[in-house]
Structures are given as structure tokens and as C-alpha cells.
Amino acid sequence: MKTALITGATSGIGLATAITLAENGFSLVLCGRNTQKLNELEKELGDLVPVTTLSFDVRDQVAVNKAIASLTNEPFDFIDILINNAGNAHGLDAIDQGSTEDWDAMLDINVKGLLYVSKAIIPQMRDAGRGHIINIGSTAGKEVYPKGNVYCGSKHAVDAITTGMRLDLNPYGIRVGAVNPGLVETNFSKVRFKGDTNRADQVYKGYMPLQPEDVADAILFAITRPPHVNIADLTMMCTAQASSTIVKKEI
Ligand code: 8X3
Numbered sequence: 132m133k134t135a136l137i138t139g140a141t142s143g144i145g146l147a148t149a150i151t152l153a154e155n156g157f158s159l160v161l162c163g164r165n166t167q168k169l170n171e172l173e174k175e176l177g178d179l180v181p182v183t184t185l186s187f188d189v190r191d192q193v194a195v196n197k198a199i200a201s202l203t204n205e206p207f208d209f210i211d212i213l214i215n216n217a218g219n220a221h222g223l224d225a226i227d228q229g230s231t232e233d234w235d236a237m238l239d240i241n242v243k244g245l246l247y248v249s250k251a252i253i254p255q256m257r258d259a260g261r262g263h264i265i266n267i268g269s270t271a272g273k274e275v276y277p278k279g280n281v282y283c284g285s286k287h288a289v290d291a292i293t294t295g296m297r298l299d300l301n302p303y304g305i306r307v308g309a310v311n312p313g314l315v316e317t318n319f320s321k322v323r324f325k326g327d328t329n330r331a332d333q334v335y336k337g338y339m340p341l342q343p344e345d346v347a348d349a350i351l352f353a354i355t356r357p358p359h360v361n362i363a364d365l366t367m368m369c370t371a372q373a374s375s376t377i378v379k380k381e382i
Contacts, residue, residue: 132156132157132158132180132181132206133157133158133211133212133354134157134158134159134160134206134207134209134210134211134212135152135157135158135159135160135210135211135212135213135214135354136159136160136162136210136212136213136214136252137149137152137159137160137161137162137214137216138162138163138189138214138215138216138217138244138245138248139162139163139189139216139217139218140159140161140162140163140169140172140216141161141163141164141165141168141169141172142163142168142317142318143315143317143318143319143343144216144267144312144315144317144343144346144347145163145214145216145217146172146343147342147343147344147346147347148214148216148343148346148347148350148351149161149172149176150176150347151344151347151348151350151351152180152347152350152351153176153179153180153182154179155351155355156179156180157180157212158180158181158182158206158207159176159180159181159182159183160182160183160184160185160202160207160210161173161176161182161183161184161185162184162185162186162187162189162198162217162248163184163186163217164186164187164188165186166184166186169184169185169186170184172184181206181207183202183207185198185199185201185202186198188244189217189240189243189244189245189247189248190239190240190243190244190247192247195244195247195248195251196247196251199248199251199252200251209255209259210252210255210256210262211261211262211263212262212263212264212265212354213248213249213252213256213262213263213264213265214265214267214350215245215248215249215264215265215266215267216267217240217244217245217248218240218241218244218245218267218285218286218289219236219237219240219241219319219322219323220237220282220319220320220322220323221233221234221236221237221282221322221323221325222323222325223278223279223282223323223324224278225277225278225280226280226281229280229281233281234281237281237282237285238281238284238285238288241282241285241286241288241289242285242288242289242292245266245289245292246292249264249296253300253305256300256303256305257300257303257305260303260304261303261304261305262300262303262304262305262306263305263306263307263308263354264296264300264305264306264307264308265308265309265310265350265353265354266289266292266293266296266307266308266309266310267289267309267310267311267312267346268286268289268290268293268309268310268311269286269289269311269312269313270311270312270313270366270368270372270374270375271283271286271287271375272286272287272288272289272290272309272311273287273290273311273366274374274375275287275375276375276376277376279375282323286311289309290309290311293307293308293309293364297361297363306361307361307363308353308361308362308363308364308365309363309364309365310346310349310350310353310362310365310367311364311365311366311367312341312345312346312349312366312367312368313341313366313367313368313369313372313375314334314335314340314341314368314369314372314378315340315341315342315343315345315346316335316340316341316342316343317343318331320332320334320335336380337380337381338369338371338372338378338379338380338381339369339370339371340369340371340372341367341368341369345367345369346367349365349367353365
């Protein structure tokens with residue numbers, strides 16, 4: 132039984148991935164900031180597979196290191212699969228209008244948080260000569276759209292860092308890949324628009340967006356390939372989406 136650690140596991144793609152992986156027999160280390168949700172998940176999925184939870188903010192490197200160092204008991208003492216999922220968007224503003232708080236949050240969570248968690252886990256993979264890292268990127272990491280500026284920049288950074296990790300960890304037999312979804316119906320837009328549910332709902336209206344479970348399926352596919360196969364880069368969109376700015380809507 133392999134152990135997977137998922138960041139941002141309490142909602143959206145992270146939550147769907149936790150459920151999918153539990154159903155497919157992976158032991159789970161579920162990470163997030165919402166302790167209550169983590170506890171509920173541990174109870175729910177703990178009937179299926181061994182589950183433990185870690186409550187920390189990926190922006191806090193001391194907390195990240197402390198949390199990962201606490202994983203001393205089997206089957207959580209070796210992370211076979213790291214899923215760097217925690218990330219979000221803050222604001223959708225032209226570059227002259229954006230707030231530095233929003234920029235800091237996106238770069239701190241999406242880029243630096245991913246690096247902190249990876250740095251805490253890579254040494255054990257390197258020493259064991261095995262392991263698998265999946266970074267959740269975005270179509271925004273492949274294409275910049277108007278007002279996407281810093282969010283797209285953060286996801287382009289994830290794209291580059293994924294390649295860099297693959298190059299540097301290649302000698303150790305560690306697989307590194309990215310799953311890059313387009314529009315997924317989660318609370319992503321609600322967070323981006325700071326709780327403005329009406330505005331967030333508009334984003335997913337008039338077409339069938341990807342569901343978090345669709346992305347979880349792709350992650351499951353990537354991590355269940357034979358040892359000689361690495362899914363390096365997987366970009367997925369709903370059928371209605373052709374690019375970041377072209378979405379076929381019925382209304
Ligand atoms: C989420 C996709 O197009 O809303 O990363 O930026 S998009």
C-alpha cells in the first residue's frame with residue numbers, strides 16, 4: 132500500500148483526490164488549514180484506508196517542517212507520492228489595479244508553499260531512490276489571460292519548477308509531473324472574488340465545467356502507471372473550453 136500526501140485536501144481538487152485515492156487503496160496524509168474538516172475527513176476515509184492529518188499553512192516554513200517531521204509512524208513515515216495541490220487565486224485585476232496583498236498570497240501559497248513542502252519531503256525520496264511528485268498547475272501556467280497577470284505568473288512558475296524538479300531528481304529515480312486543469316467547478320472563483328458568490332457562479336454558468344473528480348481521475352491515472360512511465364505534463368479542459376479565453380457557452 133502506497134502513502135500519498137495531499138496539500139489543500141479539505142476542498143476542491145484536493146478533497147476529490149483524497150476520496151478517489153482512499154477508494155483506490157492509498158494510505159493518506161491529508162494536509163490543510165481547517166482542522167475541523169481534516170478531522171471529519173480522517174473519520175470518513177479512515178474506514179477505508181489508514182489516514183492521518185496535518186494542519187498547517189504552506190506559507191509557514193517552520194510549521195511545514197514541523198508537520199512533516201512528525202510523520203514517524205508507519206505507514207506515514209515514507210511518502211511515496213506527494214501531491215502539491217494547495218493553491219488559489221486572489222483577485223482578477225489589471226496589473227495597475229492589483230493589490231500587493233493578493234500578489235503576496237498567490238506567490239507565497241502557489242509557489243513558495245509548494246517549494247517548502249517539496250523541500251521537506253524530497254530528501255526521504257532521494258535517499259530511498261524512489262518517489263513521485265505531482266504538482267497541480269493550471270492552464271494558466273501555459274497561457275496568460277487578461278487580468279490573470281500574477282496568478283498566471285504563479286502557475287507558470289509551477290510549470291517551470293515542475294520541469295526543474297524532474298531534471299534535478301532524475302538521478303534519484305523520482306518521478307515528477309504536473310496536472311494542469313482549466314476551469315474546474317470548485318470554490319476557486321469564490322476565493323478569487325473574495326466571497327462574491329454571484330460573480331463566482333457566473334464563471335461556471337452556461338456550460339459543463341470540469342468537476343474536481345475529473346481532475347482526481349487524472350491524478351489517479353498518473354500515479355498508477357508502471358514504474359517506467361512518468362506522466363510529465365497533463366493539461367485538461369472541459370469540452371466547452373478551447374483556451375483560457377474561449378469557452379463555448381449556451382447562454
Ligand atoms: C484555474 C484555471 O482559467 O480560472 O487555474 O485560471 S483559470
